[in-house]
Amino acid sequence: MTPQLHMMPAVARVAGVRRETADTWTLELDPPSKQGEWAYRAGQFNMLYAFGVGEVPISISGSAPRQGTLLHTVRAVGAVSRALAQLKRGDSVGVRGPYGSAWPVEEAAGSDVVVVAGGLGFAPVRPVLRALLARRERYGKVVFLYGARRPEEILYRREIEGWRGRLDVEVEVTVDRAISAWRGHVGVVTTLVRRAGFDPQNAVAMLCGPEVMMRFTVAALRDAGVADERLYLSMERNMKCALGHCGHCQFGADFVCKDGPVFRYDRIRERLAVREV
Amino acid sequence: MEGLERIIREHRFFKDLDPKFVALVVGCAKNVRFEAGEYLFREGGPADQFYLLRHGRVALEMAAPSGGTVTFQTLGEGELVGLSWVVPPYRWAYDARAIELVRAISLDAVCLRRKLDQDHDLGYEVMQRFVPVLIERLQGTRLQMLDVYGAPATEKAAKR
Secondary structure, three states, X not given: OOHHHHOOOEEEEEEEEEEEEOOEEEEEEOOOOOOXXXXXXXXXXXXXXXXXXXXXXXXXXXXXXXXXXXXXXXEOOOHHHHHHHOOOOOOEEEXXXXXXXXXXXXXXXXXEEEEEEEHHHHHHHHHHHHHHHHOHHHOOOEEEEEEEOOHHHOOOHHHHHHHHOOOOOEEEEEEOOXXXXXXXXXXXXXXXXXXXXXXXXXEEEEEEOOHHHHHHHHXXXXXXXXXXXHEEEEOOOOOOOOOOOOOOOEEOOEEHHHHOOEEEHHHHHHHHOOOOO | OHHHHHHHHHOHHHOOOOHHHHHHXXXXXXXXXXXXXXXXXXXXOEOOEEEEEEEOOEEEEEEOOOOOEEEEEEEOOOOEEXXXXXXXXXXXXXXXXXXXXXXEEEEEXXXXXXXXXXXXXXXXXXXXXHHHHHHHHHHHHHHHHHOOOOOOOOHHHHHO
């Protein structure tokens, strides 16, 4: 496909909207008719276009295979994301994508897998967790550590409860602060790393969340003994064209939209330490 | 006493502590349990003991400006509850409440402080274990203060 066609959004219909938290919604999108079905790899993103307002990159947070729909979780923080969050069933939205690199779901086979997410960073790792659990026998221990700001801001609660009911996955959720009625963990997500049951020598870790949270989580995982080349991070920069042309999301020698958003840690280690990059 | 010695030796906080020091620590230790909802200590009270958790979880809480209490940290098995016993005026700065049944080793801080003063090698050993806990909690508090999961308040975010 030519770059021009890549720049052209397809029109998708909103099949459903689900409110996740006070400021976060999940949009369920029917595939554009000419395409027939959605194809993507866990970790990729689409550019969603709120007509007349603008376009933003939104991670693919899963699919509903039976309905054939694709899920995007949007936090209403600015003009475009607010417009997306206000869409109703039957409305139209422009979609370009999917773009970017994916989580190493296949490469992690045979290893323990530790997935660490913070805040809205749960959305891009949810497809990984679904993929791991769909073919559970291929992996060693599967651990999911999730940090949120407050209990009310925990995403996908029903899915978390479902995973907690399984004996073959360790799920730990922590919040930064809570009222005393909350019976779960309170504290930063990095504190969960030490308590988690996995073999650091044979673990692959996938991280997604605010960069500062990922830096400290990387430190905790490295301290535990996970090798740099087995750590993967999903980076976020100001992605505009999603094709590596405009340069807005340049991250050193890479473009996050094209070479990322998922990077192996040892390839970005030095850049991650530089605040201005 | 042998049981207590073994528990202390195997607890993460005192792991690999020289046996001669373990014997000194055991002299200040006892087994305790708290039912869910019971307080290990309350804000303002004398910090004359601290706890090594063996089982169960503890919430550290403070009164919120808007009323009620806010939990700012929970601690579990293998962790240490109570930092104020090390420095004057030895007074708790928050509440510690058992979320569920808690079994712990309680260490008499007055007894232990006296032994640390008398034996600086023991004092150094204990501080080497204590300071990393302090730093980890300080780092955690910094991250919590950053409110990393809050809505990004940048101009860039406003356009998104």
